[in-house]
Amino acid sequence: MRAMARMELQPGMEIAEDIFSYQGELICPINTVIDANLIAKLSRYSIMCVNIKEASDYAVTRFEKVRTSAQFAKFEVIYRNNLNAYKYIIDDFLQNDHMINVSYLLKIHDEIRSCAKTGEELLNMLYYMLPTEDNLTYAHCLNAALISNVFSIWLGLSKEDSQILTQCGFIYDIGKLKLPNELLWTPGRLSNDEYTRMQTHTLLGFDLIKNKNFNEHILRATLQHHERCDGSGYPNHLKEEEIDVFAKYIGIVDSYEAMTSARTYRPSLHPFEVIQSFIDSGLERYGYSIIIPIIQHLAHTHMGHRVQLSDGSAADIILINNQALTKPLVKLVDTGALVDMTKVPNLKITGML
Numbered sequence: 585m586r587a588m589a590r591m592e593l594q595p596g597m598e599i600a601e602d603i604f605s606y607q608g609e610l611i612c613p614i615n616t617v618i619d620a621n622l623i624a625k626l627s628r629y630s631i632m633c634v635n636i637k638e639a640s641d642y643a644v645t646r647f648e649k650v651r652t653s654a655q656f657a658k659f660e661v662i663y664r665n666n667l668n669a670y671k672y673i674i675d676d677f678l679q680n681d682h683m684i685n686v687s688y689l690l691k692i693h694d695e696i697r698s699c700a701k702t703g704e705e706l707l708n709m710l711y712y713m714l715p716t717e718d719n720l721t722y723a724h725c726l727n728a729a730l731i732s733n734v735f736s737i738w739l740g741l742s743k744e745d746s747q748i749l750t751q752c753g754f755i756y757d758i759g760k761l762k763l764p765n766e767l768l769w770t771p772g773r774l775s776n777d778e779y780t781r782m783q784t785h786t787l788l789g790f791d792l793i794k795n796k797n798f799n800e801h802i803l804r805a806t807l808q809h810h811e812r813c814d815g816s817g818y819p820n821h822l823k824e825e826e827i828d829v830f831a832k833y834i835g836i837v838d839s840y841e842a843m844t845s846a847r848t849y850r851p852s853l854h855p856f857e858v859i860q861s862f863i864d865s866g867l868e869r870y871g872y873s874i875i876i877p878i879i880q881h882l883a884h885t886h887m888g889h890r891v892q893l894s895d896g897s898a899a900d901i902i903l904i905n906n907q908a909l910t911k912p913l914v915k916l917v918d919t920g921a922l923v924d925m926t927k928v929p930n931l932k933i934t935g936m937l
Contacts, residue, residue, distance in 0.1 A: 759789025
């Protein structure tokens with residue numbers, strides 16, 4: 585809601601709070617639709633200012649609530665301006681071979697990051713961003729840089745390592761810009777030939793930057809971010825300690841960003857779906873010491889949040905179970921009953937409210 589002078593009121597607006605006279609008499613209740621008679625009545629009672637509803641007051645879903653908030657509107661403007669700046673820097677490197685100024689990339693990060701009080705709040709706003717089709721790859725990398733910085737804090741990295749990881753996020757997927765969009769963002773499953781071609785982006789990216797005086801961790805993250813600790817990754821099927829630790833970090837960031845970003849062919853996965861996806865794909869693939877703190881932190885950031893359950897009920901998260909992160913203790917909104925989701929095998933979180 586927002587305050588508005590009586591002289592600016594227009595018929596059709598809706599009152600956001602009960603309006604009382606200076607003697608405490610109710611003039612009109614909340615949700616009253618403004619018309620000429622009400623404006624005249626407010627004048628007779630010398631009411632100079634009232635609170636009216638805004639778009640966010642009509643929001644029902646979490647998506648609507650975030651997207652209609654004033655904070656998100658400010659974030660979106662700053663994000664899109666910096667996305668354009670980032671795109672210009674990367675295109676200038678690809679087309680004119682002008683060196684990428686990583687210090688300037690960190691300034692882009694800092695300006696966007698300043699829009700959020702916490703890393704968790706930043707992830708929340710990124711979750712509701714809707715990049716345009718022609719900017720998907722650039723937005724993917726910009727988001728990865730922002731996510732990398734948040735995860736670096738969760739992992740307790742030093743300031744220097746945090747900056748390196750953020751820089752990795754900006755650069756690691758640059759090879760995708762050498763592939764056509766119809767391959768990168770095609771809906772549905774890739775054919776074997778398409779998937780093989782897709783896998784070349786790690787080598788393409790490494791070739792682009794290997795002689796450009798980048799930090800060694802950035803080089804290896806670009807080449808190795810699809811390697812997995814069990815040897816199931818590509819391009820070289822490396823295992824465990826053969827993989828640069830920053831490449832392991834970025835591998836998790838890359839997967840998280842892909843799962844939490846909306847695509848034309850599927851909606852974003854909510855946080856508990858993301859956690860379950862990491863668990864289902866095998867935590868050992870990412871390195872237990874890295875992935876466990878991240879998914880635990882991700883789950884704990886949603887303490888107290890309201891969720892939709894698979895039986896149609898709404899519930900508030902009361903306690904996270906570290907042994908079963910997607911099965912918290914919840915309190916049903918309608919009845920106030922506590923439900924330990926670990927004891928109801930088929931009950932799942934299906935959305936955030």
